[in-house]
Amino acid sequence: MSTHKRLVIPGPVEVREEILQAQTQWMIGHRSTAFADLYARMQTKLKHMFQTEGRVILLGSSGTGLWEAASRNCIRDDKPVLHLIGGAFSERWAEISKANGKQVDTVEVEWGQAHTPERVAEALSKKAYDAVCVVHNETSTGVTNPIKAIGKIVRQYDDTLFLVDTVSGFLGAELRVDDWGIDFALTSSQKAFALPPGMAFASVSERVLARAKQVPFRGYYFDLIEIVKSGDKNNTPSTPPVSLMFAADKQLDDIMAEGLENRWARHLTLREMTHQWADSRGFGVYADRAHASPTVTTVDNRTKQIDVDAMAKFMAGKNFSMDKGYGKIKGATFRIAHMGDMQVAMLEEVLAGLDEFIGA
Secondary structure (H helix, E strand, O other): OOOOOEEOOOOOOOOOHHHHHHOOOOOOOOOOHHHHHHHHHHHHHHHHHHOOOOEEEEEEOOHHHHHHHHHHHHOOOOOEEEEEEOOHHHHHHHHHHHHOOOEEEEEEOOOOOOOOHHHHHHHHHHOOOOEEEEEOEEOOOOEEOOHHHHHHHHOOOOOOEEEEEOOOOOOOOOOOOOOOOOOEEEEEOOOOOOOOOOEEEEEEOHHHHHHHOOOOOOOOOOOHHHHHHHHOOOOOOOOOOHHHHHHHHHHHHHHHHHOHHHHHHHHHHHHHHHHHHHHHOOOOEOOOHHHEOOOEEEEEOOOOOOOHHHHHHHHHOOOEEOOOOOHHHEOOEEEEEOOOOOOHHHHHHHHHHHHHHHOO
16 A cells, blocks of 8 residues: 555645656756756746736745745835734745835724725825735635735735735635736745645736835845846746746646646535535534535534544555644634645545544
């Protein structure tokens, strides 16, 4: 029997063998014509994935690095930023802005709830902000925030940038950068992109670059001006993860073949299967149903109170690596990730294993 435990955690997710194999191509120099060709190919496909006509950057980093890039490049030191908080990851991004010396105000909602455009509008009507930062898909709670509606509010303010973390949303939940007025949408490789960890990607608007030029101390590694300058020449300022880029290029081709909207639809199918299971087994879903994530379901365990440690151990025996909840709701919830390249058959196998554990 295989010792590989298939990943049902919300990142890193399961990576298909052919994607892993793509990393084993012979190495090329990152200042070579072959690399420039690779970068250019990926740029074209990534623009489609972000639904943007603007630039997309890629570099060796986690998504956390691009949080710092957004905070350092897009917010002037003497201007405040508004962070929308409603889970562990939106809290952490606000902490990064504070760690970089920025003036942080927050709009907070209870974990499991989504942000509303009305509360954002209220905050923006009272004070001028350099940027609004929001998490598209809050991985800890399983909530997808209404980015399109919030974007309509933010774009009424010419000097306010709209910065979006779509780490666990991108390529699993609908995202339309240009149509929704997003200035900076950041993500990473190990979630619904279904790649190994180690790469970060972002769409970058001209408004972001204009703002960055007004910030004298942008840092070095995540200086968006330098990253874009190199990107315009199909290169990167520092050494990129070439093997991961080979894998990403292959995966982008496969996503193009599936079709972006088909991929979004598949994730919604997996969400509905998971919700139906959670409801029918007496759990329920932690997130507000109207804003439940297509990529990860946070199962509400407060009524049934199963032993999540025992559940994870049982499922490990079936070669599945399971989540036990995150942050302050660990144990009171557990998460079923249905993102990336997961198909219906694998989710059915996961849910059957959980049924066996709970005796359903």
